[in-house]
Amino acid sequence: MSNSNENANANANSNANSSSEDYELTYKVGVAENNNSKFRKTMEDVHTYVENFASRLDWGYFAIFDGHAGSQASKWCGANLHRYLEQKILEDETRDLRDALNASFVHADNEINNSLEGNSGCTAAVCVLRWEIPETTVPSEDETMNLQQHKRMLYTANVGDTRIVLFRNGNSIRLTYDHKASDILELQRVEKAGGLIMKSRVNGMLAVTRSLGDKFFDSLVVANPFTTSVEITTSDQFLIIACDGLWDVIDDHEACEMIKDMTDPNEAAKMLVRYALENGTTDNITVMVILLDSSQEPLEE
Numbered sequence: 001m002s003n004s005n006e007n008a009n010a011n012a013n014s015n016a017n018s019s020s021e022d023y024e025l026t027y028k029v030g031v032a033e034n035n036n037s038k039f040r041k042t043m044e045d046v047h048t049y050v051e052n053f054a055s056r057l058d059w060g061y062f063a064i065f066d067g068h069a070g071s072q073a074s075k076w077c078g079a080n081l082h083r084y085l086e087q088k089i090l091e092d093e094t095r096d097l098r099d100a101l102n103a104s105f106v107h108a109d110n111e112i113n114n115s116l117e118g119n120s121g122c123t124a125a126v127c128v129l130r131w132e133i134p135e136t137t138v139p140s141e142d143e144t145m146n147l148q149q150h151k152r153m154l155y156t157a158n159v160g161d162t163r164i165v166l167f168r169n170g171n172s173i174r175l176t177y178d179h180k181a182s183d184i185l186e187l188q189r190v191e192k193a194g195g196l197i198m199k200s201r202v203n204g205m206l207a208v209t210r211s212l213g214d215k216f217f218d219s220l221v222v223a224n225p226f227t228t229s230v231e232i233t234t235s236d237q238f239l240i241i242a243c244d245g246l247w248d249v250i251d252d253h254e255a256c257e258m259i260k261d262m263t264d265p266n267e268a269a270k271m272l273v274r275y276a277l278e279n280g281t282t283d284n285i286t287v288m289v290i291l292l293d294s295s296q297e298p299l300e301e
Helices: 072-091 097-115 184-192 215-220 251-260 265-278
Strands: 001-004 027-034 045-051 060-070 121-132 151-159 165-167 171-174 226-232 236-242 284-290
Touching: 027 045, 027 060, 027 265, 045 072, 045 284, 060 072, 060 236, 060 284, 072 097, 072 121, 097 151, 097 215, 121 165, 121 236, 151 165, 165 251, 171 251, 184 284, 236 251, 236 265, 251 265, 265 284
Parallel strands: none
Antiparallel strands: 001 045, 027 284, 045 060, 060 121, 121 151, 151 226, 165 171, 165 236, 236 284
C-alpha cells in the first residue's frame, strides 16, 4: 500500500506490497503532489493506493482525499477508508460494489465526526479496479472458468470536486460529479435541508456540498457519493485522479491530451502538477495516473 500526506515536490510513490518479481500487474500507478507553498502553508491532500486490493490478485484501490479546515479528515480517510471497503467486500462478495462504496463513505463520515475534534472535512475520489466473471458465464465440464471469460470492471465514488477521468479511444470521460454549491441540483438539495447558498458556498462558508467530515454542517453537507461502474476495454488507456488544484486550471480533455503519449505514469503525474503550478493554481495539488494494460488477461491465483 502507498499512503502519503507529506509535503513533497512532485514525488512519485511506490507500493511496498508489490510482488512484481512474480508477475506483472495489468496497471501501473504514478503519483505526484505539491503543497504549492506560494499560496499554501500546509499540505491537506492525502492519497492512497493498494495493489492486490482485498487480497485479490491484480485488483486495485486508488484514492485522493482533499482536506479543508485542517488535514485530520483527509489523513483519517487515507489510513482507513479502504479498510472499511475491503471489509464490506469480504463480508458479501455478491454485493454491488457501488453500494459498498456508499456504505463505506457514510461509515467513514460518521467515524470522522465522532472521533475527531473540530470541523475538518475532505473531498474524496475513490476507484476500485477488479476482475469479475459475467453472470452469463457457464463453467466448463470440469467446473473451471477460463480466465479469458473474465471482465475487468472499474467502480468509482466521489464527494466534492476531486475528479476521476477515463481516457478512452481518444476521448475523456468524467466518472465523477462536482458537488459544488454553484450546482443547481446541489443548491436545491441544500435549501430543502434548511441551508442557504451564499456566494456559491453552503451557509456562505463551504464551497462543496458533499464531503466526509464537516460535522458542523450536519445534514446540509452529506457523505453519499456519486458512483459509477464501467467495464474496462482495450480502448481504455489511463485514468487521472486529481484534486481541484489541477482541475481549476485545466479541463478534463486537455489534461488527457497532455499525457496521452507518455508511458511512465510517474512522469505523467509530474507533468500535470508542473502545469498546474505554472498556470496559477492557488491550492495544494495531487495527481494520480493509472495506466491500463487492457491487452493482458487476468492473473491466475
